[in-house]
Amino acid sequence: MTVDILRLATAGSVDDGKSTLIGRLLYDTKSVFTDQIESVERASRERGDDYVNLALLTDGLRAEREQGITIDVAYRYFATPRRKFIVADTPGHIQYTRNMVTGASTADLALILVDARKGLLEQSRRHAFLATLLHVPHLVLCVNKMDLVDYSEEVFEEIRAEFTQFAAKLDVGDLTIIPVSALAGDNIVHRSTTMSWYEGPSLLHHLENVHVASDRNLIDVRFPVQYVIRPQSDQYRDYRGYAGQVAGGVLKPGDEVMVLPSGFTTTIRSIETADGPIDEAFPSMSVTIRLTDEIDISRGDMICRVNNAPSVTQDIDAMICWMDDVPLRPGQKLAIKHTTRSARAMVKDLQYRLDINSLHRDIAADHLGLNDIGRVRLRTTQPLLCDEYKRNRSTGGFVLIDEATNRTVGAGMVNEAR
Structure with missing residues (x-):
């Protein structure tokens, strides 16, 4: 039997337990070396924790360990007899939304975490929307820290109903909702004995069995x-x-x-x-x-x-996630990197800026600020060979680069190429 690969990205608000959940997956699947566990135990004691802080298995930067937050995207790898996994642990802070976009751009599945005590927050909605904007085929909502609400079925059902209602406004292909406790290990690798009211699979069982082969475009060469x-x-x-x-x-x-x-x-x-x-x-x-x-x-x-070619065009209609402190404005000139082709592009028009919470389109907006998402029209100096992003994420995605600083300032998804 061929063992395939599942690429997944964690997402959610600050302190929802993303790094702890990934650490728990690594620990319970015995994908961590003894010296790594000893290092985490030592670091946990130095931080004053009275438990083994599994989040430290993914938060590798010194600044992350000192602040107790995730800043950069941390990639981790583990495997079970059924499947190999590549995990992108992405930051929850709003100022690091661009890092989340980077981690989710190649994911087959997005893992959205919600703190059971806090419910859905703005960043939870933002990351769920971004995952669907990036056309991540599968979405899993993990209602975490169930141990801190006495494993309440009522609390879980309230969050499940609220998120299901929000997801109805998005282009969600496949949604699964699981109550978990990353710290205690409930419903992560093994079914929880404290939530007998939940009849669904554990997180790892779902990750091992979710079907991804048909999500990849095997038609358009x-x-x-x-x-x-x-x-x-x-x-x-x-x-x-x-x-x-x-x-x-x-x-x-x-x-x-x-x-x-x-x-x-x-x-x-x-x-x-x-x-x-x-x-x-x-x-x-x-x-x-x-x-x-x-x-x-x-x-x-x-x-x-021969009879199935991408669009060859210099006029691009696209959704942009802006990643720079300097706002994006109409008339701005940037470098564009699309597949293996590079060119220059000018922002012809900003059609609207999107409000993440209400999904309202602000057609009066005259710029996109840091972490804003909006729809723009671009004119390139060379023809790009592209498809709509929803059809092919590789040929439908691109990045924008500031030519003066060589910084990546935007990530784009082609809506239409004419």
């Missing part, structure tokens, strides 16, 4: 060329390969393909990896493709199906 391989040796004098990561569809030797933006067509001669030739390639494999015809191809070009 998309292969952005990252690098042209031309070995400088007599043995490989005639070798020309195009390396990159498959962003969509299934590629096989003998397939007829088209190269954009030139529009020339050819067939795939072979597909190779570091281990040798393969019979097919699919997302998100990194491969080298050789073609039967010599075509002028360079970094930023894309290989696709």
Whole structure:
């Protein structure tokens, strides 16, 4: 049986217990080395905690340990016999919303945590909305710290009803709600004996069994060329390969393909990896493709199906999550990075700014501030080869860069390319 990979990101408000939950998953699945446990126990004593603070397994920065908060995205890895997991533990503070966007952008599942004592907060709603905006296919709401409300079914049902009502306004594909206590381990790896009223699965059981294969686009062939391989040796004098990561569809030797933006067509001669030739390639494999015809191809070009091509356009309608202290305004010029292609872009128009809580569209807004989300129109200096983000997250997403400072200042999702 092939063991697949599930990428998940935690999200939620400050002190909802995201890092503790991930620490509990690592600890209870025996994915932590003895010396790591000893280090966490020592750090817990130094902080004055009367328990082993499992959050310290993910909060690796010194500033995080000193302040007791998560600042940067912490990636952790563990595995069970059924599946491998890549976990992005993202910050809860509003000023680190951009870090949460980074962690969730490649996730198959978003884990939203809510403190049972506090219920839904603004940041809980913000992160849930961002997860759906980023088209994360699966959403799990963990009502945490149930031990601090005496494992009350009534408290859980109130939060479940409120979140279900809020989620009805969002584009949620799959929603699961689980009552847990990360500190005590209830419903994390094993079913809780203190919440007999809950009849659903434990968190790990759900993570092991949630279906993700169909969430990846295996229809639209998309292969952005990252690098042209031309070995400088007599043995490989005639070798020309195009390396990159498959962003969509299934590629096989003998397939007829088209190269954009030139529009020339050819067939795939072979597909190779570091281990040798393969019979097919699919997302998100990194491969080298050789073609039967010599075509002028360079970094930023894309290989696709003849009758199934992405949009080739310089006019982009997109949702933007702004990540910089300096506001985004119409007329602003920025660098844009889309798949393997780079260009410059101008903000033609700001259509509206979105209120995260009410989902109200402020069409009078004249700028986007730090962590604001809004819809804009961009004009690029070179054509981009893109799909709508909801169809393909790889070819529908991009980042905006301040050319003066080289900082990433915005993350974008294509709504429409014309």
